[in-house]
Amino acid sequence: MAITIRDVARKAGVSVATVSRVLNNSGPVAEETRLRIAEVARELSYTPNSTARSLSMQRTSAIGVLLPEIYGEFFSEVIRGVDQAARRKGYHVLVSSSHSSQEEIEAALRAMRGRVDGLILLAADVEITRLLVNLPSDIPLVLLNADPHDSPYDTLIIDNYGGARAVVEHLLGLGHRRIGLIRGAERNHDARERTRGYVDAMREAGMVIDPSHIVTGDFTESGGHRAARELLAVSERPTAVFASNDSMAIGALSAAEDAGLEVPEDLAVVGFDDVPIAQYVSPPLTTVRVAIAELGSRAVSRLLTSLQVEQTAVVREVLRTEVVVRRSCGASNVPQHGGRTDEVVEGS
Amino acid sequence: MAITIRDVARKAGVSVATVSRVLNNSGPVAEETRLRIAEVARELSYTPNSTARSLSMQRTSAIGVLLPEIYGEFFSEVIRGVDQAARRKGYHVLVSSSHSSQEEIEAALRAMRGRVDGLILLAADVEITRLLVNLPSDIPLVLLNADPHDSPYDTLIIDNYGGARAVVEHLLGLGHRRIGLIRGAERNHDARERTRGYVDAMREAGMVIDPSHIVTGDFTESGGHRAARELLAVSERPTAVFASNDSMAIGALSAAEDAGLEVPEDLAVVGFDDVPIAQYVSPPLTTVRVAIAELGSRAVSRLLTSLQVEQTAVVREVLRTEVVVRRSCGASNVPQHGGRTDEVVEGS
DNA sequence: TTGTAAGCGTTATCAG
DNA sequence: CTGATAACGCTTACAA
Numbered sequence: 001m002a003i004t005i006r007d008v009a010r011k012a013g014v015s016v017a018t019v020s021r022v023l024n025n026s027g028p029v030a031e032e033t034r035l036r037i038a039e040v041a042r043e044l045s046y047t048p049n050s051t052a053r054s055l056s057m058q059r060t061s062a063i064g065v066l067l068p069e070i071y072g073e074f075f076s077e078v079i080r081g082v083d084q085a086a087r088r089k090g091y092h093v094l095v096s097s098s099h100s101s102q103e104e105i106e107a108a109l110r111a112m113r114g115r116v117d118g119l120i121l122l123a124a125d126v127e128i129t130r131l132l133v134n135l136p137s138d139i140p141l142v143l144l145n146a147d148p149h150d151s152p153y154d155t156l157i158i159d160n161y162g163g164a165r166a167v168v169e170h171l172l173g174l175g176h177r178r179i180g181l182i183r184g185a186e187r188n189h190d191a192r193e194r195t196r197g198y199v200d201a202m203r204e205a206g207m208v209i210d211p212s213h214i215v216t217g218d219f220t221e222s223g224g225h226r227a228a229r230e231l232l233a234v235s236e237r238p239t240a241v242f243a244s245n246d247s248m249a250i251g252a253l254s255a256a257e258d259a260g261l262e263v264p265e266d267l268a269v270v271g272f273d274d275v276p277i278a279q280y281v282s283p284p285l286t287t288v289r290v291a292i293a294e295l296g297s298r299a300v301s302r303l304l305t306s307l308q309v310e311q312t313a314v315v316r317e318v319l320r321t322e323v324v325v326r327r328s329c330g331a332s333n334v335p336q337h338g339g340r341t342d343e344v345v346e347g348s
Numbered sequence: 349m350a351i352t353i354r355d356v357a358r359k360a361g362v363s364v365a366t367v368s369r370v371l372n373n374s375g376p377v378a379e380e381t382r383l384r385i386a387e388v389a390r391e392l393s394y395t396p397n398s399t400a401r402s403l404s405m406q407r408t409s410a411i412g413v414l415l416p417e418i419y420g421e422f423f424s425e426v427i428r429g430v431d432q433a434a435r436r437k438g439y440h441v442l443v444s445s446s447h448s449s450q451e452e453i454e455a456a457l458r459a460m461r462g463r464v465d466g467l468i469l470l471a472a473d474v475e476i477t478r479l480l481v482n483l484p485s486d487i488p489l490v491l492l493n494a495d496p497h498d499s500p501y502d503t504l505i506i507d508n509y510g511g512a513r514a515v516v517e518h519l520l521g522l523g524h525r526r527i528g529l530i531r532g533a534e535r536n537h538d539a540r541e542r543t544r545g546y547v548d549a550m551r552e553a554g555m556v557i558d559p560s561h562i563v564t565g566d567f568t569e570s571g572g573h574r575a576a577r578e579l580l581a582v583s584e585r586p587t588a589v590f591a592s593n594d595s596m597a598i599g600a601l602s603a604a605e606d607a608g609l610e611v612p613e614d615l616a617v618v619g620f621d622d623v624p625i626a627q628y629v630s631p632p633l634t635t636v637r638v639a640i641a642e643l644g645s646r647a648v649s650r651l652l653t654s655l656q657v658e659q660t661a662v663v664r665e666v667l668r669t670e671v672v673v674r675r676s677c678g679a680s681n682v683p684q685h686g687g688r689t690d691e692v693v694e695g696s
Numbered sequence: 697t698t699g700t701a702a703g704c705g706t707t708a709t710c711a712g
Numbered sequence: 713c714t715g716a717t718a719a720c721g722c723t724t725a726c727a728a
Binding site for chain 3 (some may be wrong): 004005006016017020021024026027048049050051054055056057068201
């Protein structure tokens, strides 16, 4: 059995209350006593049991993060942002992933009950967000990438629409007329918005969208590869393709290569997210930059805020994006990769 | 205030003990009572407070994972493996990263005390492993990628030496004589072992290693890019390069492109890890496959085992690796990427 | 089959 | 300044 506060108290010849005061700097303690207790605690290398503390204080100093999955750079960047922000504020992070169904999420939420003070839920799936409305949750919840219209919770989202629109407009500006889209799953809110951005950009430029130029992927490299192969097989094949995220864009790059096409000469490719690796693929990927880690850290800030002050109204925050032009789109005068020399074209 | 077991007991007209018995299927309860209690619990949508339960049962059903950082696909894959295995066993996962110094790690370990039943520590840094020897830890600890000689703890490592050796031998077999090495930091155990594998493979093949053909990176893409640039600038430049991990190999690929070199024609490049993206870069990367997620899930298994049975002896486990031949090394007859058609050459 | 009550390790209130 | 002692919410002997 580990050392408890009683052991320290006994050895120092005081009550547990006094020890507790010293450890937490709460209440007044004679300097002499303080020193003695500190000394004893060190000798015994005593560490407070945080479970007991949590129970007593009615707070755990931990936050939970629920993700649909942990795969690829996007998610790891989010976790990184969460972890760093949380740590800075003295909070621990509980991670749980692979929650795709409503039941799984509710089970996970339940399991976290009493274990965390608040939750961050990455809920890009629109079906789920909808069902979440009547969630019996007594702890603060921040939603990430969820459809803000559906939810009665604080929500952080990326400017998917603006970013998609901007990058497609960039392609149009380069003279492309037949621009293909590799979209994500229809039930994914981010995917929807990016599709909407693409459609509007095309429409407003007076383009007619060939239905065969829109194919669906699943946000993975292999999905992007498959989708791109499909796209390259159509009769009037596109000269440019907008993949709804970088993973799929990278898959598309490899599909183009397999098909013997040069990027960007034969096919321009652009992505979305600006994951760290985007600047190192060949050719470096033109994409829409999102401060992914910041998405995570902001979620933490918001959560901790609503932990402290009683929430007044629901807050919705939108993270801006910007197009980062590298070589895969075929724009000229683009610097080499490796440094922070990417050319940023437009905000959104 | 949330609903507690007392509320359920009161409403059901029984004692808290009985409610507890129903909830945990412990002890005998009359079928009628059981049903009534279950019903009431549902009505109130009662969820047990896990902190209280932890305190009472002296176990948290949570494990902690300490990482030096969360960056790149390697770490996210480890977390993924841990999370999945833990979830399957009914455990929660506490993640904490950015621990580089001995003090930070100790602080993190202390903070986890009472919060988790066991810990997984990714400790590739040899300095740290060494200091860890006299760690006052009362909870089970599993080390990942640590120097097994130093530690009195259960340790899981990758067969770094064998993998490195095999992939370098593969390059030698392709006729390369001047093979460069982009190694990781000297203090990193994985990096050391991979370097050792490279050196031995070269020596035993009777090669003389040009000192200028060994440069140091930091396991990141940008580090690999810089290192490769350096390597390509030496007078008698290598015809092949072994990067100690895939991130650096990808950086090297982009450096080669910047230098106007074709891979693999002008320069063969191989990596280590086989991160998911390796098969989608251009050209697809020949590398050493490590079951990264499995590293995480095995660590969980080991940890849970030592939670159940009193540990007898320290267990050290080595994960085997295999060379995956894709196009970046220049071997002929390599299938296209995209599928699971990689050619696996040799075990280690 | 059920209830009572003693922990689990802290914090915090209230007397002294 | 310090010490009893009652929470915190739950599990688990031990009694009944």
